[in-house]
Amino acid sequence: MNDAWLSTFRCPKSHLPLVREGDLLTCPHAGTSYPIVNGIPRLAGETYVASFGRQWNRYDVARDEEDESVFQVKTGLAAESLRGLKVLDAGCGGGRYSLLAAKHGAHVLGVDLSDAVEKAAAICAPYPEATIVQADLLNLPLEDDAFDVAFSIGVMHHSPDPRRAFAEVARRVKPGGHLAVWLYRKNTAPQEWLNSALRALTTRLPARVLEPLCVAMGGVGSLPGLNRTLNKVANFSNHPDWTLRVCDNFDWYAPKYQSHHTIDELKSWFVEEGYIDLVALPPMRTGRVYDWAYDHNLVIGSGVNVAGTRRR
Ligand SMILES: C[S@@+](CC[C@H](N)C(=O)[O-])C[C@H]1O[C@@H](n2cnc3c(N)ncnc32)[C@H](O)[C@@H]1O
Known part of the structure; x- marks a missing residue:
């Protein structure tokens, strides 16, 4: 200090x-x-x-x-x-x-x-x-x-x-x-509703379960085409850098408040x-x-x- x-x-x-x-x-x-x-x-x-x-x-x-x-x-x-x-x-x-x-x-x-x-x-x-x-x-x-x-x-x-x-x-x-x-x-009402429903589940998962899911989403985030369309339905990162993608996904689905x-x-x-x-x-x-x-x-x-x- x-x-x-x-x-x-x-x-x-x-x-x-x-x-x-x-x-x-x-x-x-x-x-x-x-x-x-x-x-x-x-x-x-x-x-x-x-x-x-x-x-x-x-x-x-x-x-x-x-x-x-x-x-x-x-x-x-x-x-x-x-x-x-x-x-x-x-x-x-x-x-x-x-x-x-x-x-x-x-x-x-x-x-x-x-x-x-x-x-x-x-x-x-x-x-x-x-x-x-x-x-x-x-x-x-x-x-x-x-x-x-x-x-x-x-x-x-x-x-x-x-x-x-x-x-x-x-x-x-x-x-x-x-x-x-x-x-x-704030997104459209259907997006907000789906996100709240998903996060109601993911924020209850222990990190050891949520993390592999974030890794899987990291895989989807690298798929050309899908990675810019599917994420208008449910959020996942399409950042070009793998570590940032996985971290962004955890950052979205883990925190108690959002x-x-x-x-x-x-x-x-x-x-x-x-x-x-x-x-x-x-x-x-x-x-x-x-x-x-x-x-x-x-x-x-x-x-x-x-x-x-x-x-x-
Ligand atoms: C998504 S991160 C953003 C971190 C940084 N600004 C960045 O962009 O890399 C949100 C941060 O806010 C912090 N945070 C949330 N509520 C807070 C509070 N009441 N007081 C201080 N920090 C808080 C969390 O601990 C977390 O590190």
Whole structure:
């Protein structure tokens, strides 16, 4: 842990500053203490995200070039523009975007509730300006108005209260700072119904049973033609990289919570939290058929993606 972040941390109970005593962060007011284990402050309470800990520690998904272009599309920012800025990666998972920000000279704090923090801390270890912390976005133990930039890519829809997670992150951005959020898009009613029915089953399966199914779906995801049509019925990944396909499938079918949203809903959250200059960011893929399917909310796993500036 880089001690420069100490003044940004807050006690999850009292919301007052913490003091470092060796490998403990203590709150003199609440009388609570939180361990720093493997250099990672552990400020989280109960977690419901075990599948993510498994997934991100098992699969190596950081891909420099792809991560850089995905980051630009999903945040509206070039990674090199982050140099010297204080950046919050809200729900960093295995740390691919924290790593990218750190490589480009950002002072980045990656926050995640799950054991994925182990992987994130390991890949960010060469960059002392990066710190990873295990904490809950629903009770974010961070100072208000602290970050120049915050982004949250594919995270809040995995919490039981995405709106609250949004509010918690939104108020950690400085006035004049930039926030970008990517959430799953709401699909057509039949797609939503089938997905809920499938996930009602898959989220009850133990990982040792679900994983082989995700591998099998990884096989279907490589079949030309089928891999772009069948996945409009039930979701599976058609990413060209095998590891990413299997990981994406597990990422879809394992997590306890998964909600889908509309662009108007996400924009309204930005407005309610005092953000201006909103931009609806377009998807990465394009093409006549894709654009048509996307506009008709038929692309399962696609996003709604908005960036904005916090009013001064
Ligand atoms: C699909 S992953 C995305 C990770 C990363 N943003 C990326 O794109 O590689 C979602 C992450 O959100 C985290 N998460 C879910 N609910 C959370 C919460 N309340 N607080 C912090 N992290 C949370 C999960 O642990 C998981 O690592």
